Amino acid sequence: MALAGTGVFAEILDGEVYKYYADGEWRASGSGKSVAIVNPTTRKTQYKVQACTQEEVNKVMEAAKVAQKAWARTPLWKRAELLHKAAAILKEHKAPIAECLVKEIAKPAKDAVTEVVRSGDLISYTAEEGVRILGEGKLLVSDSFPGNERNKYCLSSKIPLGVVLAIPPFNYPVNLAVSKIGPALIAGNALVLKPPTQGAVAALHMVHCFHLAGFPKGLISCVTGKGSEIGDFLTMHPGVNCISFTGGDTGIAISKKAGMVPLQMELGGKDACIVLEDADLDLVAANIVKGGFSYSGQRCTAVKVVLIMESVADAVVQKVNAKLAKLKVGLPEDDSDITPVVTESSANFIEGLVMDAKEKGATFCQGYRREGNLIWPLLLDHVRPDMRIAWEEPFGPVLPVIRINSVEEGIHHCNASNFGLQGCVFTRDINKAILISDAMETGTVQINSAPARGPDHFPFQGLKDSGIGSQGITNSINMMTKVKSTVINLPSPSYTMG
Numbered sequence: 443m444a445l446a447g448t449g450v451f452a453e454i455l456d457g458e459v460y461k462y463y464a465d466g467e468w469r470a471s472g473s474g475k476s477v478a479i480v481n482p483t484t485r486k487t488q489y490k491v492q493a494c495t496q497e498e499v500n501k502v503m504e505a506a507k508v509a510q511k512a513w514a515r516t517p518l519w520k521r522a523e524l525l526h527k528a529a530a531i532l533k534e535h536k537a538p539i540a541e542c543l544v545k546e547i548a549k550p551a552k553d554a555v556t557e558v559v560r561s562g563d564l565i566s567y568t569a570e571e572g573v574r575i576l577g578e579g580k581l582l583v584s585d586s587f588p589g590n591e592r593n594k595y596c597l598s599s600k601i602p603l604g605v606v607l608a609i610p611p612f613n614y615p616v617n618l619a620v621s622k623i624g625p626a627l628i629a630g631n632a633l634v635l636k637p638p639t640q641g642a643v644a645a646l647h648m649v650h651c652f653h654l655a656g657f658p659k660g661l662i663s664c665v666t667g668k669g670s671e672i673g674d675f676l677t678m679h680p681g682v683n684c685i686s687f688t689g690g691d692t693g694i695a696i697s698k699k700a701g702m703v704p705l706q707m708e709l710g711g712k713d714a715c716i717v718l719e720d721a722d723l724d725l726v727a728a729n730i731v732k733g734g735f736s737y738s739g740q741r742c743t744a745v746k747v748v749l750i751m752e753s754v755a756d757a758v759v760q761k762v763n764a765k766l767a768k769l770k771v772g773l774p775e776d777d778s779d780i781t782p783v784v785t786e787s788s789a790n791f792i793e794g795l796v797m798d799a800k801e802k803g804a805t806f807c808q809g810y811r812r813e814g815n816l817i818w819p820l821l822l823d824h825v826r827p828d829m830r831i832a833w834e835e836p837f838g839p840v841l842p843v844i845r846i847n848s849v850e851e852g853i854h855h856c857n858a859s860n861f862g863l864q865g866c867v868f869t870r871d872i873n874k875a876i877l878i879s880d881a882m883e884t885g886t887v888q889i890n891s892a893p894a895r896g897p898d899h900f901p902f903q904g905l906k907d908s909g910i911g912s913q914g915i916t917n918s919i920n921m922m923t924k925v926k927s928t929v930i931n932l933p934s935p936s937y938t939m940g
């Protein structure tokens with residue numbers, strides 16, 4: 443049953459091209475051009491979106507600036523109320539949005555629904571958290587600093603930044619969009635979204651849920667087009683007051699070009715899974731499979747290298763192989779575990795890493811198999827540091843195992859990476875786990891579980907090339923605000939007597 447672009451969503455479609463959203467309206471671009479979205483499974487054009495022009499981006503920025511001023515004067519409880527309404531509408535329409543995720547990014551059917559529901563929950567939590575943390579300010583008194591009497595009261599509170607530009611990646615086009623939209627809006631900002639091309643139609647449906655909730659005109663906009671074509675124009679636009687980006691190395695380039703605006707960057711990762719001799723090996727195997735292969739490894743938090751003590755390596759490799767043999771490989775519509783990777787170039791890149799490992803002598807635990815963009819799950823054992831896959835992220839269902847002889851060796855490999863997103867350690871010894879966690883140069887370390895961003899209110903951050911700043915609902919709200927102070931200067935010191 444085709445639901446996308448029908449019913450309440452019919453107005454977002456212009457013939458066969460989805461419209462972009464500006465000034466509270468769905469519009470066709472004056473460019474007369476569109477961008478094709480290729481279904482990763484069929485490798486045929488599934489949808490088309492508008493190729494917005496620079497002039498249209500300029501208009502969106504102007505409208506956002508005007509709308510933001512009025513929005514900042516809207517009471518916090520009202521902003522929260524609208525966000526709750528958008529969350530409910532989004533969840534109500536989870537089916538058509540999930541359908542887009544299946545067709546555009548080959549997300550397994552059940553995971554696609556989960557992404558939409560999780561996004562609704564994220565918006566509601568953001569509304570509640572915003573009411574709590576933005577409703578509080580600080581009072582400072584001057585006599586705590588040497589040489590001062592108590593004659594100055596400093597009142598500080600959080601104010602919006604202005605216009606936030608949100609750029610999410612293909613793998614969570616809805617969830618990683620609302621993780622930026624929600625915090626920006628509750629904090630009183632306007633929001634311009636540039637969705638990933640693969641995933642843009644799911645994102646447009648999500649934006650329509652905000653439209654249906656009744657947000658003011660111009661406050662939220664969504665401009666579509668290839669990142670390589672309108673990306674620089676957007677990120678260097680003088681109307682932008684903050685950029686929240688999730689994706690790959692593009693983020694490093696953006697951070698070099700962006701002006702003096704706060705940046706939130708969540709970039710790639712090479713999350714290591716360190717396995718000690720005393721670990722629960724069944725738990726390890728289950729987490730390697732879930733962590734390494736869910737959504738075919740296309741998660742920044744996927745386990746991307748296993749660093750395992752030699753003495754338990756054979757046992758774990760055997761258990762992992764047994765589980766991989768049971769994974770369903772096929773269509774996202776059938777809710778397969780392993781589905782086609784997002785693009786042909788992505789599949790080619792993964793294949794390049796596999797062939798490099800083959801030439802250099804890695805042990806293939808399964809035969810390498812690929813049909814179109816579909817790559818069968820593959821565990822590569824006895825991987826050595828001279829192989830590309832020891833360091834590069836495949837963003838696909840291929841996982842290298844490096845056997846280690848000491849914990850220090852594992853930590854050394856983890857820290858030698860230019861990435862530092864998450865990592866995990868498996869051991870029954872909590873004291874060792876804490877020491878290893880402290881030694882790992884990553885934004886988060888999971889003890890006895892695979893890396894994961896959620897729950898969405900947990901802090902989420904990468905060190906080194908994995909990012910700037912921290913996400914997670916509370917951190918994102920704080921990041922999208924500035925502190926403003928008003929100082930009351932008394933004519934003479936005043937001390938309370940009570």
Ligand SMILES: NC(=O)C1=CN([C@@H]2O[C@H](COP(=O)(O)OP(=O)(O)OC[C@H]3O[C@@H](n4cnc5c(N)ncnc54)[C@H](OP(=O)(O)O)[C@@H]3O)[C@@H](O)[C@H]2O)C=CC1
Nearest residue numbers: 611612637638639668669670673689690692708709710742
């Ligand atoms: N740390 C994290 O939370 C996550 C990290 N990632 C990382 O992202 C990579 C894969 O995701 P992918 O979506 O391909 O990443 P990209 O960096 O290629 O794209 C991310 C977003 O940036 C846009 N974009 C592309 N070029 C520009 C530009 N010049 N200026 C502004 N925006 C631009 C893309 O649009 P368009 O699609 O139109 O090109 C897309 O919306 C992997 O390296 C992965 O590790 C992915 C998810 C989460």
Ligand SMILES: O=C(O)[C@H](O)COP(=O)(O)O
Nearest residue numbers: 614741742743894895896
């Ligand atoms: O974009 C990603 O890949 C993530 O931010 C990871 O999210 P997850 O851990 O919830 O899959």
